[in-house]
Amino acid sequence: MTQHADVVVVGGGQAGLAAGYHLRRQGLDFTVLDADAAPGGSWQHMWDSLHLFSPAEHSSLPGRFMPAQVGETYPGARHVVDYLTDYEKRYDLPVQHGTRVDAVRPAGDHLLAEADSGTWRARAVISATGSWSRPFLPAVPGRDTFTGRQLHTVDYRCPADFAGQRVLVVGGGNSGAQIAADLALDGHVDVTWVTRRPPRFLADDIDGRALFDVATARRRALDSGRSDTGGVASLGDIVAVPPVRAARDAGLLTAKPMFARLTANGARWDDGSRSGADAVIRCTGFRPALAHPAPLNLRGPRGRIPTDGTRALGEPRLHLLGYGDWTGPASATLIGAGRPARDAVRDVARLLSS
Incomplete structure (x- = not known):
């Protein structure tokens, strides 16, 4: 009908x-x-x-x-x-x-x-x-050989699900930083945070209010034919919300560069270094x-x-x-x-x- x-x-x-x-x-x-x-x-x-x-x-x-x-x-x-x-x-x-x-x-x-x-x-x-x-999962070399759990941001709930495990968190945006901080502050998870470029934290006093104003100003500039202000991306990629700030200031949120490939039980970098992992959480948008x-x-x-x-x-x-x-x-x-x-x-x- x-x-x-x-x-x-x-x-x-x-x-x-x-x-x-x-x-x-x-x-x-x-x-x-x-x-x-x-x-x-x-x-x-x-x-x-x-x-x-x-x-x-x-x-x-x-x-x-x-x-x-x-x-x-x-x-x-x-x-x-x-x-x-x-x-x-x-x-x-x-x-x-x-x-x-x-x-x-x-x-x-x-x-x-x-x-x-x-x-x-x-x-x-x-x-x-x-x-x-519609989570995005870009191709990763070795993805089919990794024997641990592979998840996306949409699958993550809490650190208790990973107690006693080694977890690779992939992604240099807000989700990656927040999930890595959540796991690291729990103290029962061995976390390795991996990003394609060095993390860019926004100033600690910037929150969603300022970001909305910046995004609006960029749209108005573009609509009026003025040059692109860069918007929020010009300020950084990660809002330093309290848990992210706490993990960062405690030295628990230091990112490694992106690995070259996943292996059966972890990841390997171009310099030959390796890291074991029981799970990979891909915060890839x-x-x-x-x-x-x-x-x-x-x-x-x-x-x-x-x-x-x-x-x-x-x-x-x-x-x-x-x-x-x-x-x-x-x-x-x-x-x-x-x-x-x-x-x-x-x-x-x-x-x-x-």
């Missing part, structure tokens, strides 16, 4: 909820289809010790400030899940959980969103699926989860869909939210999700009224 809505939002995480908020304010008929069985987006799958980069008051979606977490300057992932759950309920957003959209395809003057529970016919689609469901719009044939370089703001250039009935700076400054963050969502919904409203 085919169901109908003016707008279908694919994804019920932070970006999808921000879109839902603005769609509700516009009085549009919409539904949100979310693959997760419960509210909270990707935050419900994060590792146990993860905290935000910013205080609660600077980590809010439109219309509702995130309450502070008692005893914490930077809220934890579980607190964020509770906030998103409350947000969904507070604004009575029509989210259908446990509904995975497999394809979005054209059908005359409509788009069809084909889900595992049926098909939705819509005049516009907002894609907000993020990237957590993500790619946009954009398999569902494939029938629209919009994919451009690096797997991205070319956009004007959030609107797909090749299909004006499709908007993309929350995939990074290319769909809005810091749009993959809580505080950055609201403005692109507002702009996308305004554009959708104009489309539907024309």
Whole structure:
């Protein structure tokens, strides 16, 4: 059976909820289809010790400030899940959980969103699926010979899972630094942190508030034809959140260069040195989860869909939210999700009224 809505939002995480908020304010008929069985987006799958980069008051979606977490300057992932759950309920957003959209395809003057529970016919689609469901694992020499566990950021939960083991943590970004620090501070895991280039820590007083301002300033410069400021990448790669700072200052977070290859029981470097390992955790990032719009044939370089703001250039009935700076400054963050969502919904409203 085919169901109908003016707008279908694919994804019920932070970006999808921000879109839902603005769609509700516009009085549009919409539904949100979310693959997760419960509210909270990707935050419900994060590792146990993860905290935000910013205080609660600077980590809010439109219309509702995130309450502070008692005893914490930077809220934890579980607190964020509770906030998103409350947000969904507070604004009575029509989210259908446990509904995975497999394809979005054209059908005359409509788009069809084909889900595992049926098909939705819509005049516009907002894609907000993020990237957590699509971890990136670059090829590593010797990967098939290593006999230990090989994991990605998405598989990590807590140090207790690796007690008494030797663990290689690969990646010089925030996830790599935070997971390496989490394991090192526990004291029961032998951690080796490996990065492709020397780690670049941001100044200790920089958190998500400053990063959002920097990302916004870069977007404005580019939009006005001025030279690229470099954005957040010009400041460094790693936010020195308290656990990272503690591990670094204790001498527990010293990175080794990238190994040449994995061996049966560890890794080997170009100089012949070796390190044993029972597990490798590869914090090597993500790619946009954009398999569902494939029938629209919009994919451009690096797997991205070319956009004007959030609107797909090749299909004006499709908007993309929350995939990074290319769909809005810091749009993959809580505080950055609201403005692109507002702009996308305004554009959708104009489309539907024309």
